[in-house]
Amino acid sequence: MLLRIVIDLLIAVGLIFALAGTKGVLKMPDTFCRMQASTCISTLGILGVCLGGLLYAIFVMHSPATAVKVALIGALVLFTNPIGSHAIAKGAYQAGIRPEKPMETDDYGRDFDE
Amino acid sequence: MPKTKFPAVVSTFVVCYAFWVLLTWTFTVQELAAGAVVSLAVALFSARFFIHERAFWLFNPVKLGSALLFWLILFPVEMIKANVDVAKRCFGGCKNVNPGIVKVPVDLKSDYGQAALANAITLTPGTITMDVAEEDGQTYYYIHWIDVTKPSGQEAGDAIKGTLEKGLRRVWE
Known part of the structure; x- marks a missing residue:
């Protein structure tokens, strides 16, 4: 019973952070801030749900094969997500996308834009 | 090749x-x-x-131990702190952001160490590594930061990646 509560809590925490990220993606003022909010979904959102699923697979389903696959899904998302984010952010900046409100400091533009 | x-x-x-x-x-x-x-x-x-x-660096138990310490304890703690911070900004109406791109010096020498640090920075919500540059033997990252509170250079570097870099230096150097 206690275990079930812990599992549900983990999944709920993951969903709350995914909700926060989704709201950020829709409402943030410019492209780069929207990407920052989307990182929330793919880190704690995924991690919370995967951890809950992992505990469920081990202690309720008693199936190590499923548990290993859930853990691998979490690990692979954590490995591949930053590479995609980095490429999208750099590509967006070099394609000429700038926020409407000027940024606080813009060292990248200063060093490469001239 | x-x-x-x-x-x-x-x-x-x-x-x-x-x-x-x-x-x-x-x-x-x-x-x-x-x-x-x-x-x-x-x-x-x-x-x-x-x-x-x-x-064979991963087969060395000391390195493997500090790698596990970094990826199972140090990094998740930093990540959860940053997640809570960004989630607060999102639920607070998305208005209190102060974005900017800062240039930050990095002291790690190994290629793998630099790649792992860049990925760890990107995985913490609120910071994205945009590019890596090398000037006079010193490596710099260009980092998009959602809330610029410190000027570019060493101070911003300590605020963004102080703990992460310390943990990774024990793994690779």
Whole structure:
């Protein structure tokens, strides 16, 4: 019973952070801030749900094969997500996308834009 | 094209075989033998792209211990703190952001260390590594930061990646 509560809590925490990220993606003022909010979904959102699923697979389903696959899904998302984010952010900046409100400091533009 | 070295083949084989066992999770002789053959073929062809530096660093227990310490304790703590911060900004109406791109010096020397640090920075919500540049032997990251509170350079670097870099230096140097 206690275990079930812990599992549900983990999944709920993951969903709350995914909700926060989704709201950020829709409402943030410019492209780069929207990407920052989307990182929330793919880190704690995924991690919370995967951890809950992992505990469920081990202690309720008693199936190590499923548990290993859930853990691998979490690990692979954590490995591949930053590479995609980095490429999208750099590509967006070099394609000429700038926020409407000027940024606080813009060292990248200063060093490469001239 | 670089030449294939024997230690690189061995460590690529170990990684591939571990993945095979984890994904299939059936311990019959046939499965294990097929996995060994496929992993060996993959390792022979791809080792020279996969390993560029010392091949056996992960088999050293001290390095493995500090790697586990970093990825299981230090990094998740930093990540959860940053997640809570960004989630607060999102639920608070998305208005209190102060974005900017700062240039930050990085002291790690190894290629793998730099890649791991850049990925760790990108994975913490609120910071994205945009580019890596090298000037006069010193490596710099350009980091998009959602809330610029410190001026560019060492101070911003300590605020963004102080803990992460300390943890990674123990793994790679």
